[in-house]
Amino acid sequence: MNVVVCTKHVPNPQGTPTLGPDHLLVRSGVEGALDPGDEYGLELALQLVERHGGEVTAVSMGPDDALAAVQRALAMGAHRGVLVTDDVLRGADALVTARVLAAAIQRQPAELVIAGVESTDGYTGTVPVTVAALLGHPSVTAVRALELEGDALRVERQTESGYDVYACPTPALITVTAGATEPRYPSLKGIMQAKQKPLDRLTAADLGLAPEDLRSSQTVVEVVDAPPPPGGEIVEGDTAVGRIADLLADAGAI
Amino acid sequence: MTTAWVYAELAGGVLDGSAAELLTTARTLADEVAAIALGPGATAAAADLGAAGAATVYASDDEVFASHSGGPQAFVLGGLIEEHRPSIVLFPGSYEGRDVAGRVQARTGSTLMANAIAVPAIDRARTEIFGGMTVVDVQLQGPEPHLVLVRPRSVTAEPTGGTATIVAVPAEIPEADLGARLVERHEEAATGPKLEEARVIVSGGRGLGGPDAFAMLDALASAIGGAAVGASRAAVDAGWVPYSYQIGQTGKTVKPDVYIAAGISGALQHVVGMKGAKRIVAINKDPEAPILKMADLGVVGDVFEVIPALTEEIRRRSGS
Numbered sequence: 001m002n003v004v005v006c007t008k009h010v011p012n013p014q015g016t017p018t019l020g021p022d023h024l025l026v027r028s029g030v031e032g033a034l035d036p037g038d039e040y041g042l043e044l045a046l047q048l049v050e051r052h053g054g055e056v057t058a059v060s061m062g063p064d065d066a067l068a069a070v071q072r073a074l075a076m077g078a079h080r081g082v083l084v085t086d087d088v089l090r091g092a093d094a095l096v097t098a099r100v101l102a103a104a105i106q107r108q109p110a111e112l113v114i115a116g117v118e119s120t121d122g123y124t125g126t127v128p129v130t131v132a133a134l135l136g137h138p139s140v141t142a143v144r145a146l147e148l149e150g151d152a153l154r155v156e157r158q159t160e161s162g163y164d165v166y167a168c169p170t171p172a173l174i175t176v177t178a179g180a181t182e183p184r185y186p187s188l189k190g191i192m193q194a195k196q197k198p199l200d201r202l203t204a205a206d207l208g209l210a211p212e213d214l215r216s217s218q219t220v221v222e223v224v225d226a227p228p229p230p231g232g233e234i235v236e237g238d239t240a241v242g243r244i245a246d247l248l249a250d251a252g253a254i
Numbered sequence: 255m256t257t258a259w260v261y262a263e264l265a266g267g268v269l270d271g272s273a274a275e276l277l278t279t280a281r282t283l284a285d286e287v288a289a290i291a292l293g294p295g296a297t298a299a300a301a302d303l304g305a306a307g308a309a310t311v312y313a314s315d316d317e318v319f320a321s322h323s324g325g326p327q328a329f330v331l332g333g334l335i336e337e338h339r340p341s342i343v344l345f346p347g348s349y350e351g352r353d354v355a356g357r358v359q360a361r362t363g364s365t366l367m368a369n370a371i372a373v374p375a376i377d378r379a380r381t382e383i384f385g386g387m388t389v390v391d392v393q394l395q396g397p398e399p400h401l402v403l404v405r406p407r408s409v410t411a412e413p414t415g416g417t418a419t420i421v422a423v424p425a426e427i428p429e430a431d432l433g434a435r436l437v438e439r440h441e442e443a444a445t446g447p448k449l450e451e452a453r454v455i456v457s458g459g460r461g462l463g464g465p466d467a468f469a470m471l472d473a474l475a476s477a478i479g480g481a482a483v484g485a486s487r488a489a490v491d492a493g494w495v496p497y498s499y500q501i502g503q504t505g506k507t508v509k510p511d512v513y514i515a516a517g518i519s520g521a522l523q524h525v526v527g528m529k530g531a532k533r534i535v536a537i538n539k540d541p542e543a544p545i546l547k548m549a550d551l552g553v554v555g556d557v558f559e560v561i562p563a564l565t566e567e568i569r570r571r572s573g574s
Contacts, residue, residue: 164438224388241563
């Protein structure tokens, strides 16, 4: 079974993100990494091909810096990488992103596409299902476990009060929750081998998408700093407990 | 005439509270407001949807919507959109809202905006970025309808007390659009007060180190009386507590009178779900933790000392 894993390069979650003069997130020259949320799906993909054979391809869209995310996926064990980089994709909205990913995924046959539930920088959470719809695949989101049973998948989907089990025909797309599994660390050998693995660098033109398919339909028109939090008080030591209890009493909670 | 639609989510045959909020927003945008309710309980929910401001409810009670995930809903909604051409469709910012909106987008080719906190105009949506420090207005262009996912509890529902006309929609779904099929359902019984309704929430994060420490939060919640226990995504992802505990971007949005964050750093994911609390208390041993800066009362200390001591102090004060 061949698996494609969507991987995103995101600014370091501990860093301080900034907007450029064009109101877009500054991504170049910012310390970043493979989205931690993508590592769980990658791990599930690697386990699947270890059991059933096949290859894992890491597909990404992003500036040159995003190469680091693809290389991390290769170091973890993905067999090949695809990175789509193009100036026209700067500030791409959800639909344009989905079109690019779908077109890049279609270049190699895969029975399964895996993505994270949402990215750690944007949290939109709809791009994977749009990719699935563009590919004509069924999809199950918020998956915490999966098994291959013949040509179909048995997936556990996290719900509010437990989990649901779905039978999903392939080819399919699933999104994987963080915590579904423990992602492996790249080994030194993996890191060395990653440099030798096939890596396709593509532009939008390589994907055969028309200019109108690449035009984003969203423009930031206003950016306002939210009023800063009223700024509370920081306490340490023995008085803290009494102060919390006072606050609860003041709120009528105790 | 401008038309705004609301995707009304049903869970287990019960109308989700997001529908009345979305209808309240929809009424500010258009003179024609309709809701789409799909799945068992849809027709019965039409009365509530009418009272919340929908003039029309497109409804189907068909079981197919409960036994499949997103595909049938997107197929029917996509067809209704092509037939009636609304200007905007509002969705709840839930997993189901995302699943349906994402699929509809592939069909309509229209723009989609997630995590909106307000929809000031038919072609404009407002969101917060950087953990709520920056508010951004986005102009929505391209073909209609604009698809906007609105965060729960961004507005207060204001019912009109109206009555909706029910339009039954057929549920003939092509095989290719059915997608994955539900085969088993596993539910864990919920205990304690609901997070959305609790006046006080005690919430734990990565700093608790493991599932056992949640017993400490349970004890505090019970000493306070009627308090609910929640968690950050880090604690849920680690498997310490079930997903129903999760507060944040994915998870619940809560607005209690007092929110006590124990061992939670204050990642954006979490903050957007709890910053509406009237008062925030944060306990963290890291003086640099972002949560301390947004708290009304920030305690730099060890949760394993502060929480039991606080539980003891509350019991002492309430004389029990």
